[in-house]
Amino acid sequence: MNVAATLYRSFSRHPQFALINLGGLALGIAVFLVLFLFVRFETSFDNVLPGADKVWVVDRKLQFGEAEPVGIPSRVDMVDLLQADYPGTQGARLVAADATVKARGQAAKEQIGLVDPAWFDLFPVPVFAGDTGSALSRPDGAVLTRSAAAKHLRPGDPIGQTITLVLGTEERVLRVAAVIEDMPVAMTYRPQVMARLMPDQETFFEGSSGVTTFLKFTDQASAAAMQRNLKGFNARHPDPNFQGPDNFMTVTEAIVPLASLHLKDPRDGLVVATLGALGLIALGLAIINYVNLATARADLRAREVALRKVVGASRTSLIIRFLAEALAAAVLAGIAGLALAELALPFVNAAGGLSLEIEYVGARGILAPLAAVILVTGVAAGAYPAFVLSRFQPAAVLSSNRSPGTGRRGAILRTLLVVIQFALAIALVICTTVLFAQARHLQSVDLGYQRDGLIMVSSFADPNLDPAQRSAIRRAIEALPGVTGTAISGVVPTGGSYSISKSSGGDIPAEIDLLEGTVGRSFADVYQVRLLAGRLFDPGRFPADLSVPIEAAVEDSDTTKPTKRNLVINRAAATALGFATPQDAVGKELKAAGTFAIIGVIEDINFADPTVAVKPFAYALANEGDFPPNLTVRHSGNAEAVLQRIEAVWQQRAAGVPFAGNSVNALLYKSYLEGDVQRSRLFAFGTVLAVIVGALGLYGLAAFNTARRVREIGIRKSLGASSGAIVRLLIGQFLRPVLIANVIAWPLAWLAMREWLSGFSERIALSPVYFIAASVLAIAIAVITVLAHSLRASRIAPAEALRHD
Amino acid sequence: MIELQAIERRYRSDEVETTALAGIDLAIAEGEFVAIMGPSGCGKSTLLNTLGTIDRPTSGQYLFGGRDLAQLPESDLAQFRAASLGFVFQSFNLIDELTIEENVALGLAYRKDVSDRKARVAAAMDRIGIAHRARHFPHQLSGGQQQRAAIARAIVGDPKLILADEPTGNLDTANGEQVMNILTTLNDSGSTIVMVTHSPSHADMAKRRIDMLDGRIVASAMRAL
């Protein structure tokens, strides 16, 4: 069968059609492939290494009263206890930390992991040099990834070289015992330098995350059994750390599959699902277009089909013929789509902060999914023309004067497909604008403090600096040009340390969960906090303003302090405590871990995730040195320049400690906004291409339809239609489906965006502007797409047009 | 009513130049029924299209009621066609997606000055005898019925001139006769008709016969009464 010949002929007869048709399909396939890679990357997170599906993570939660449980590090002896209870339990612990690595006379920050030797049984990363099985059997063994080895070690044989880890204030000299290949990017835990977890390093130290416990099971059933067994764990093994006198804390132990961690946040899951759907939509649009043009052309081919039947072709052979043609086109489009995806991937990676790759061979090769896409596309695109056309009665077709084709039904189907297509495109455009508007909103939302002109110097809290060094550095920074002030505080943007306690009593009836953080004297000035009622700290006049230290660690929060201290609370705390106005809270007494007096209420400061509502918070003033010394610098002018000057000061006074500092805006962007911005970009990428696919389809259809209607245009002109009337007719006919599409798109987008925005506490309103703008855009695109054809068609001389068939 | 003077129409393609009309002088008075005959390719359709202003002559003068149409811009010609002309084609040229009624109404669609469109459409269909097919689509009708619908469309606007290019060319004898009878009746009630035909008997039903050859009029004769 010479399908290729037919395809080639239709290509050379209507090169423009064929190009648009196949190009649109290729574009749709490319978008689908890229988003498929993205979804697979995200959903296969932590599922890359062999046996990864059998690894589970201990999920330990601490709950204060009725408050939302919070995740906490696991017990240091978790693996031992479980192995005692259930012999044969396989497990390993990890303490991940951002620590300084010293080697070759240089110091650099690195993600390190203190692990049990069994770690490599659970995470069998391919070995490059040495032996991971025995590497950590010696306490001074170290395992590096190849990248880390290249960064820290001398060239040549890595085995036996020494490095020094700075853990808190302790230094550990290690000997490299193995080098592993770089771990897949799609892993939640990717320490670059690994050493044995020693007993004295199990508990929290500066820069560490605490212990995470991993368990490996032989099958799902034994994991489920463990899941059940853990219910009674805390009764069997009470944890002395959580046996406070008032005992309102509940600790629960559970295990979750490691692979489920990555998309744990429902918003992340939603994003991945949405982008996956977007990929399907883009592909769907491309297929719709293809079908649309194929059915349109099928009408023209009715005569060909009838003739073939007359000369004896069977229905089956015709169906096969049409399907084969569509499949051949899909193969071409698939190859072009793959090429496009390869070309686009670097840009997508840059825009989305991703590291997607197309693999050709192996289990994750692209060829199998591509073949599936081609098959689905080919069959979907070929089915309609195949089955409808092959049903034509040859007599009816041949006796009829005009091409009978699928007639009205075909026209309705084509219109319907255009409607669906534009509805999706408009909905996507609305969603993209809302996404971007929300991302922009989050970048400019009021956080309760002045975030512009703030720099955080996080290395200032490094435990290897002594107080004298710190004050020298601080004085030097304050003397820098452009610097207008510095503050030390326990709580800072993106985090810091604070404690949680149950607050009640005094003359306040409500019992709430109150976060407490400690700040230094110049905090309010440097952050430019806004006082709502009462006063700010003034220890010179009010000695009770100055608190004894509140430790960050939870276990200290039940230590009752003898003195009555003064606190400043935020608006959320005042509201949660039941005060009608901030003023009402001033002067009231508060009982938590101690007795406090509220001296002032400030506007909510959002140091945590700006997408999440601010929790009730209390600020205590303490002497600097009594709490973690996080340094914030207020400056004027360009942040980069000031940052450079600060770093220069640092190098003079603390060269042994790696400098770390950044503007608050950059830190906020990195920790909370970058993800949303990158995803919005991915979404926009998908949307723009989906709209292009849609426009291409419309263009092809317009070209086809106007070509088909040349004779009609001639007739209308002979009846006195002017060129203007013809243009209006043609454009109007294309606009009607676009207008109907709005009716479908608006509620769709509204529902989707309401759902999406509900995930943010700080969110924009769903203004009608987004909807109207998207519709105007769609109409503009539709008009521009069909205008050229319509104008050209309207100018044909009527006598010419009438000779056309 | 109509005066053609030295009308020429040449088609120029890449290499060859075809002369479809080589100097036509022709006058047609109101109320005439003219049949144009001649061998295939002699320029009959071109002449008819020129009369219908859907083709522009390369040179020459076309006066219609004293107005020189050859000088008018395209938009004025469109208005002229809408107001003054009715076309009947060999291949009917109904629009497939529209019903017969809608097709007939198209004859009024591009005129701004008419009222009572519905009534006029109904009257035209009645007159031609296809009112019972109003809601059908063209492909559901026989050739004769389609051609009658086309005639109804041509006359719905009371044109000054009806141009018919082989209106019976695609029809069998009986249907052809029916169409000719309709045209004769229209002419009797005052319509001016110019018709191209290959059938001598149909030509004999016209009041005047023009013979063409190679783009020229070689004979023009009034029917003997």
Ligand SMILES: Nc1ncnc2c1ncn2[C@@H]1O[C@H](COP(=O)(O)OP(=O)(O)OP(=O)(O)O)[C@@H](O)[C@H]1O
């Ligand atoms: N668009 C065109 N381009 C080139 N030549 C043309 C064009 N239209 C008509 N001709 C030529 O002009 C001449 C006259 O054509 P016309 O259609 O008027 O003939 P006709 O007398 O109507 O023939 P028939 O009886 O077959 O309909 C023919 O030689 C034809 O080939």
Ligand SMILES: [Mg+2]
């Ligand atoms: Mg002709």
